[in-house]
Amino acid sequence: MRVRVEGMSFSYDSYEVLNDVTLDIEPCKVTCVIGPNGAGKTTLLKVIASILKPTKGTVYLDFKDLRLYNPKEIARIIAYSEPNISKSIPVKVLDLIITARYPFQGNTQFFEDPNDLRIVDEVCRELNITYLLNKRLDQVSSGELQRVLIATALVKNPKVLLLDEPSAFLDIRYRFEVLRYVKEVTTKYGLTTVVALHDLQLASMFCDEIVLMDRGRIVKYGTVNEVLTSDVIKDVYGVDVEVITLSDNSLVIIPKPR
Ligand SMILES: Nc1ncnc2c1ncn2[C@@H]1O[C@H](COP(=O)(O)OP(=O)(O)OP(=O)(O)O)[C@@H](O)[C@H]1O
Ligand SMILES: [Mg+2]
Structure with a gap:
C-alpha cells in the first residue's frame, strides 16, 4: 500500500513540530526515519497512524485520503508500535498480543479463532x-517488552507497519534479529514499513530508504548511500563521523568524538 504524506504540518498547541512535510513511502521497502531528538519522528509516525490529526495536510493510503477510512479499517491496515507503554498495566503478555487481532473478528465472535492463535504463535516464535x-507485563525485562510490542504490531498482518525505535533496549543479537525479521516480512507480504531509528549503523544495514528529519522538516530523503554521508551527518547532528563504503556497498559508520 502506498503512503503519501502531503503538505503535513502539526502543532502541539502553538508549538509547530511538523512543518510542511511531503513524503511518498513505497510498499515492499523498509523506510527509516532518522534525526536528532525532538526532530518530529514520533509525531510523523503518529500522524500516519491516525493517532494525531494534522493541523494541515493530508495522508493518503493508496491515493485515498486517510480521513475517508473508518477506524476499524484503519486498525486493520495500520499497526503502530508504541514505544512508551506502561509496564504497570496488569495484563498478561498473551492477552496484550491477542488484543491486536480484535479488529479482524466479527461482531458476534467472542473467542480467538485458530487462525488468530496460529499467527500469534508464528510471530512469537520468530x-x-x-x-x-x-x-504479566510487569514481570518482563525492557528488551523482552520491546519484542512483545513489536509482536503486537506484527500479529495484525498489517499493510502499513510503523515501528518507533524498535531497537531500543535490545541486545546486539536481537537488534539484528528483529530488524532482519521486519525486513523479511516487509518483502514477503509487501508491507509498507516505516521505522524510526537512532542507530545509523543499523539503519544502513536494514533500510532501503532513509528520511532524515530535523526540526520538523525533511532534510534529505534517499537511499542509504545518498543520505548517510559524513557531511550530512555533521550538518544535522553536529558530530564528526567517518563513513566507509565496503566492496559490497554496505557502510561502516564510525563516530569520531572530539
Ligand atoms: N505531547 C506533547 N506536547 C507538547 N510538545 C510535544 C509533545 N510531544 C512531543 N512534543 C515536542 O514535539 C517535538 C517533536 O517530538 P517527537 O517526539 O516527534 O520527536 P522525535 O524525533 O521522536 O524525538 P526522539 O528522538 O527524542 O524520540 C519535540 O520538541 C517535543 O518536545
Ligand atoms: Mg521519538
Missing part, C-alpha cells in the same frame, strides 16, 4: 517470546 506469554 521473536523468541513464547516463554513470556503467561507472564
Whole structure:
C-alpha cells in the first residue's frame, strides 16, 4: 500500500513540530526515519497512524485520503508500535498480543479463532517470546517488552507497519534479529514499513530508504548511500563521523568524538 504524506504540518498547541512535510513511502521497502531528538519522528509516525490529526495536510493510503477510512479499517491496515507503554498495566503478555487481532473478528465472535492463535504463535516464535506469554507485563525485562510490542504490531498482518525505535533496549543479537525479521516480512507480504531509528549503523544495514528529519522538516530523503554521508551527518547532528563504503556497498559508520 502506498503512503503519501502531503503538505503535513502539526502543532502541539502553538508549538509547530511538523512543518510542511511531503513524503511518498513505497510498499515492499523498509523506510527509516532518522534525526536528532525532538526532530518530529514520533509525531510523523503518529500522524500516519491516525493517532494525531494534522493541523494541515493530508495522508493518503493508496491515493485515498486517510480521513475517508473508518477506524476499524484503519486498525486493520495500520499497526503502530508504541514505544512508551506502561509496564504497570496488569495484563498478561498473551492477552496484550491477542488484543491486536480484535479488529479482524466479527461482531458476534467472542473467542480467538485458530487462525488468530496460529499467527500469534508464528510471530512469537520468530521473536523468541513464547516463554513470556503467561507472564504479566510487569514481570518482563525492557528488551523482552520491546519484542512483545513489536509482536503486537506484527500479529495484525498489517499493510502499513510503523515501528518507533524498535531497537531500543535490545541486545546486539536481537537488534539484528528483529530488524532482519521486519525486513523479511516487509518483502514477503509487501508491507509498507516505516521505522524510526537512532542507530545509523543499523539503519544502513536494514533500510532501503532513509528520511532524515530535523526540526520538523525533511532534510534529505534517499537511499542509504545518498543520505548517510559524513557531511550530512555533521550538518544535522553536529558530530564528526567517518563513513566507509565496503566492496559490497554496505557502510561502516564510525563516530569520531572530539
Ligand atoms: N505531547 C506533547 N506536547 C507538547 N510538545 C510535544 C509533545 N510531544 C512531543 N512534543 C515536542 O514535539 C517535538 C517533536 O517530538 P517527537 O517526539 O516527534 O520527536 P522525535 O524525533 O521522536 O524525538 P526522539 O528522538 O527524542 O524520540 C519535540 O520538541 C517535543 O518536545
Ligand atoms: Mg521519538
